[in-house]
């Protein structure tokens with residue numbers, strides 16, 4: 001495949017793609033405001049949480065895929081989009097968390113704390129969120145420079161965040177594991193690709 | 207047609223919080239009732255002032271019926287494929303009259319009465335539904351359960367070719383969906399077999415042609431599209447308990463003080479809930495039916511027998 005040079009049009013296209021689920025959500029919310037239950041159903045709290053949850057998971061895996069796709073298809077330009085995709089994933093998770101705070105515990109920090117302690121899937125979700133928060137805050141050029149080698153080390157936390165998000169999902173799901181199977185397969189393939197690179201790199205070094 | 211107060215649940219009439227909803231709306235629709243049963247009386251046990259009937263399209267389009275998929279819109283979309291006529295029910299176990307019965311024969315001559323009940327899902331949402339149903343006691347007694355019958359177990363239809371959830375590779379449920387009650391729970395006047403809703407025939411997605419309704423328990427106890435009734439001296443292992451015994455027990459009484467690992471049960475969203483008003487309210491012990499059923503559990507530790 002021909003190498004594509006970094007260009008803003010492509011980056012913009014990626015951004016549009018990554019935000020299209022949000023645009024759709026804005027449309028659903030508009031329907032909902034015009035006529036309750038018409039956009040998000042009779043239980044919009046759950047509808048919204050599930051919609052944002054699924055897209056958080058997908059965007060997280062998309063962001064985690066950027067490096068592998070870049071290597072497999074030899075498209076170095078993608079490196080410039082990795083941060084953007086990571087921030088998109090973070091944005092979905094923030095909205096998901098916000099929906100939870102506004103519509104599930106309804107601004108009760110006491111209930112949130114109780115959930116965090118009592119419900120393992122919430123514990124995993126919040127741990128995952130904190131990992132992403134650290135990555136998002138330090139995603140700027142300034143932080144990258146300041147942290148030096150430690151920046152790479154810190155951003156390895158993604159290897160914890162994705163399994164935490166998967167655990168969150170596995171623990172809360174009662175039945176119907178089709179999407180989870182797909183996410184696990186997707187994650188396994190990406191890990192496989194990374195393992196393969198490391199092995200080749202080691203071989204080349206000896 | 208006779209519209210009267212139910213003689214069975216007198217407590218509802220002395221409860222000051224109780225109110226009677228407008229029944230007129232349902233009277234006109236009673237003609238559509240299924241053969242063999244007719245609307246005779248109305249009961250609204252323990253309805254509260256703020257209990258508003260949930261709109262029909264929500265009751266019939268927002269369902270958990272995993273035989274048709276795990277999304278709440280799946281049953282409405284998929285359940286039309288289920289054939290409910292003919293419908294045979296197998297009765298077995300500790301009873302004098304056992305064997306295969308045609309559904310129409312079981313309910314022949316019986317009266318479906320309207321019961322407006324709160325319906326509380328373990329997922330922390332709730333509705334208020336005008337069911338049409340027949341006393342479960344009346345139905346079960348005709349099979350003459352013996353003294354050994356301590357429990358009654360119900361099973362849902364298994365027909366993967368008509369129920370996409372049952373043929374799904376990604377489901378871990380061991381079909382048939384199984385539920386059960388203690389005999390004294392089954393004989394409680396609140397317990398009914400539902401054959402209709404909103405004065406019409408019960409739609410497939412709500413469990414046609416008949417389903418259980420025990421309003422003081424979480425919704426998953428009220429098993430749908432029943433094809434098997436078994437009387438037994440052993441506590442049946444219900445489907446959710448089988449899947450996740452640490453989270454779901456046999457009793458599943460609505461109880462705000464027993465927290466579930468997935469959902470706090472302290473409160474619930476009464477549907478329709480909206481983005482700007484989730485319509486959250488505190489969950490009541492036994493879903494507000496403590497007066498009618500709390501005596502069944504005297505001396506039991508309901509934190510352990512959840």
Ligand code: HEM
Pocket residue numbers: 046049050051052053054055056057060093096097100104122125126127128129164165168169172173
């Ligand atoms: C690390 C990032 C996270 C990801 C990728 C994620 C993903 C998901 C997914 C995929 C679902 C299920 C949607 C479905 O079943 O259709 C979900 C549900 C949920 N998530 Fe998250 N989540 C994350 C973080 C959080 C956090 C931080 C919280 C709250 C503190 C949270 C609370 C919930 C709740 C309450 C549900 C719904 C439970 C229910 O069905 O009632 N999640 N999440």
